[in-house]
Amino acid sequence: MRRRVAPSILAADFGRLREQVREVVDAGAEVIHVDIMDGHFVPTFSMGPKAVEALREFDVVLDIHLMVDRPERHVATFASAGATNITMHFEATPHVHYAVHAILDAGCTAGVAITPSTPVEALSEIRGDVWSVLCMTVNPGWGGQQFIPASLDKIRRLRELIGPDVELEVDGGIDTDTAGPCAEAGASLFVAGTSVFGSPDPGAAFRQVAARAGCS
Numbered sequence: 001m002r003r004r005v006a007p008s009i010l011a012a013d014f015g016r017l018r019e020q021v022r023e024v025v026d027a028g029a030e031v032i033h034v035d036i037m038d039g040h041f042v043p044t045f046s047m048g049p050k051a052v053e054a055l056r057e058f059d060v061v062l063d064i065h066l067m068v069d070r071p072e073r074h075v076a077t078f079a080s081a082g083a084t085n086i087t088m089h090f091e092a093t094p095h096v097h098y099a100v101h102a103i104l105d106a107g108c109t110a111g112v113a114i115t116p117s118t119p120v121e122a123l124s125e126i127r128g129d130v131w132s133v134l135c136m137t138v139n140p141g142w143g144g145q146q147f148i149p150a151s152l153d154k155i156r157r158l159r160e161l162i163g164p165d166v167e168l169e170v171d172g173g174i175d176t177d178t179a180g181p182c183a184e185a186g187a188s189l190f191v192a193g194t195s196v197f198g199s200p201d202p203g204a205a206f207r208q209v210a211a212r213a214g215c216s
Contacts (some may be wrong), residue, residue: 001164001188003215005179006031006063007206008171008193009055010046017051020202021058027203028210031061033171033191036078038068041092042141049081056082063132065113065171065191067140068092072099079106087111087134087169090122100129111169115140116148120157127162132189137182138172147173152185159186179213187213 007024009017009032021032032055037046046067055062064083068074071088072095078086086103090112093099103110109131112123116136123133135155138145151170159168170187175195182190192209199205 001167003183003188003190003213004031005029005190005192005196005206005210005213005215006033006061006169007196007202008033008035008191009051009197010035011193011197012202013197017054018057020197021055023201023203024196024206025058025060027206028215029060029206031063031189032058033063033065033193035065035193036068036074037141041069041089042067044141049077052078052081052083061085063087063111063169063189065111065134066092067113072102075099075102075106075108079103079108083108085109085111085131087113087132089113089115089140090118091115096126097129100126104129111167113140113169113171116151116154120154120161123158124161127166130166132167132169133158133162134169134171134191135187136172137170137174137178140172145173147175147178152181155182155185155187174209176208176212179209183213 111132113134137151169189171191
C-alpha cells in the first residue's frame with residue numbers, strides 16, 4: 001500500500017489556515033487530517049464542522065478524526081460539511097458496528113481508532129468494513145506529545161490483523177525520527193501535526209516527514 005503523510009491542522013495557525021494548507025498541498029499532501037475534540041471523550045476542545053467546510057476547496061482526502069462521545073450522533077453533520085473519511089473511536093460508543101455503518105450510509109469511508117490501552121483484537125470484528133484503522137501512538141487529546149515507543153509492536157500486530165489492503169494510520173508524535181520506524185512496522189498513513197505546521201516552512205517539513213516515511 002502506498003504511504004502518505006496526512007498533515008493535521010490541529011497544529012496550524014488558524015489565522016492562516018488556508019494559506020498553510022495550500023503550502024502542504026503544493027508540497028504533495030493528498031490527505032488533510034482534522035481532529036475534532038468535544039471536551040468529554042478527551043478533556044480538550046478543538047474545532048467543528050466549519051473547519052471542514054473551510055477545506056472543501058482543496059482537492060484532497062479530508063480525514064476527520066472524531067474524538068467525541070457517541071460519534072454516531074455527529075456523522076451526518078461532518079459528512080455534510082465535506083468529510084471524505086470519518087474515523088471514530090472504538091472506545092467512544094457501545095455500538096461500533098452501528099457507528100461505522102452510519103458513516104458508510106452517509107457516503108463517507110469509515111475508520112476506527114484505538115487508544116494506546118486498547119488491544120488490537122478489539123478490531124477483529126469490524127476490520128472488513130473500514131477503510132482505515134488508526135493507531136494512537138500518544139494518548140488522545142493533546143498535540144505535541146512524545147511518541148510511545150511500545151506503539152511499534154502494536155503497529156506490527158495491527159498490520160497482521162487487518163491485512164495489506166486497509167490503511168493503517170498512526171497519529172501522535174510523528175516526525176522525521178518516528179515516521180521511518182512506523183513505516184517499517186506497517187503503517188501507511190502518517191498524521192503529522194506539530195512536526196509540519198510547527199515549522200516555519202510547513203511545505204518543506206511535510207516533504208521531510210514524507211521522505212522519512214518512504215512516501216512515493
